[in-house]
Amino acid sequence: MSGQANLEGQHVLVTGGCSGLGLAMALAFRRAGARVAVFDRTIPEGFAAAHPHLVLIAGDVTDPASVHEGFAKAQAALGRLDAVIANAGVSQNKPTLDLDFEEWRRVMSINLDGAFLTCHEAGRLMAANGGGSIILTASMYGVVAAPERLGYCVSKSGTVMMAKALAIEWAKLGIRVNAIAPGYVRTPFVEELVELGRLDLEKLEKRTPMGRLITPEEVADAACFLISDAARAITGQVIGIDGGWTAYGYL
Numbered sequence: 001m002s003g004q005a006n007l008e009g010q011h012v013l014v015t016g017g018c019s020g021l022g023l024a025m026a027l028a029f030r031r032a033g034a035r036v037a038v039f040d041r042t043i044p045e046g047f048a049a050a051h052p053h054l055v056l057i058a059g060d061v062t063d064p065a066s067v068h069e070g071f072a073k074a075q076a077a078l079g080r081l082d083a084v085i086a087n088a089g090v091s092q093n094k095p096t097l098d099l100d101f102e103e104w105r106r107v108m109s110i111n112l113d114g115a116f117l118t119c120h121e122a123g124r125l126m127a128a129n130g131g132g133s134i135i136l137t138a139s140m141y142g143v144v145a146a147p148e149r150l151g152y153c154v155s156k157s158g159t160v161m162m163a164k165a166l167a168i169e170w171a172k173l174g175i176r177v178n179a180i181a182p183g184y185v186r187t188p189f190v191e192e193l194v195e196l197g198r199l200d201l202e203k204l205e206k207r208t209p210m211g212r213l214i215t216p217e218e219v220a221d222a223a224c225f226l227i228s229d230a231a232r233a234i235t236g237q238v239i240g241i242d243g244g245w246t247a248y249g250y251l
């Protein structure tokens with residue numbers, strides 16, 4: 001779909017845009033004709049040289065001043081912001097009885113506070129500019145539960161509700177807000193859990209009705225559609241990109 005979506009004239013900011021899904025979305029937006037800025041806590045060595053067409057902004061989504069400054073830089077570099085992807089996020093994967101408060105706070109801070117600060121800043125700019133579109137990267141675990149991921153599931157279900165609540169509040173401002181809910185995608189986020197022995201990819205593939213994991217490009221395609229004019233009546237929705245995982249309720 002990214003090949004078909006036309007994002008000419010759009011100016012987009014992606015948080016967590018230097019890796020995994022964020023980078024795949026940033027590159028797909030570019031291919032579709034948008035100008036794109038990525039905001040990330042970690043800008044890998046060589047990233048600027050490898051992606052000269054992306055505006056790079058270093059910052060932390062958990063820090064209100066850093067987010068504010070990052071948006072100002074993106075606005076200055078791109079001229080305006082038509083779409084923002086609140087995508088930065090981390091996993092939390094261990095038995096809840098072993099989870100301490102610090103780890104709980106960390107995942108809430110990045111996945112939920114970070115999403116709030118990003119949407120808040122985006123909303124203010126878009127309200128002043130006459131509208132725009134926001135996507136929150138939630139997860140299928142914001143919609144269905146999994147064990148030993150309490151902070152992750154709770155934070156992602158929060159981003160699902162954030163999309164709905166903001167969508168109905170900001171519709172009159174011309175701002176659309178949606179969430180995407182990917183299934184397992186093989187990014188550094190998932191590779192790390194595989195290395196720690198916390199995920200078995202073969203089992204995950206078998207559990208997925210489509211029999212395979214999702215690719216970053218498939219998530220990016222859905223994002224291209226959602227920020228495009230083709231999705232102009234779509235707001236407050238959660239779009240699952242999970243190969244059928246959340247629909248499955250049999251054995």
Ligand SMILES: NC(=O)c1ccc[n+]([C@@H]2O[C@H](COP(=O)([O-])OP(=O)(O)OC[C@H]3O[C@@H](n4cnc5c(N)ncnc54)[C@H](O)[C@@H]3O)[C@@H](O)[C@H]2O)c1
Binds near residue numbers: 110184186
């Ligand atoms: N990979 C999956 O299977 C999967 C599935 C569903 C949802 N998601 C969600 O997709 C999003 C992206 O995940 P990914 O798989 O691409 O992971 P990733 O680890 O490859 O990328 C995450 C990016 O976010 C950045 N980041 C983390 N904390 C930050 C902070 N405080 N401020 C700014 N940037 C920060 C990281 O530096 C990194 O570049 C996350 O919200 C994740 O929960 C991932």
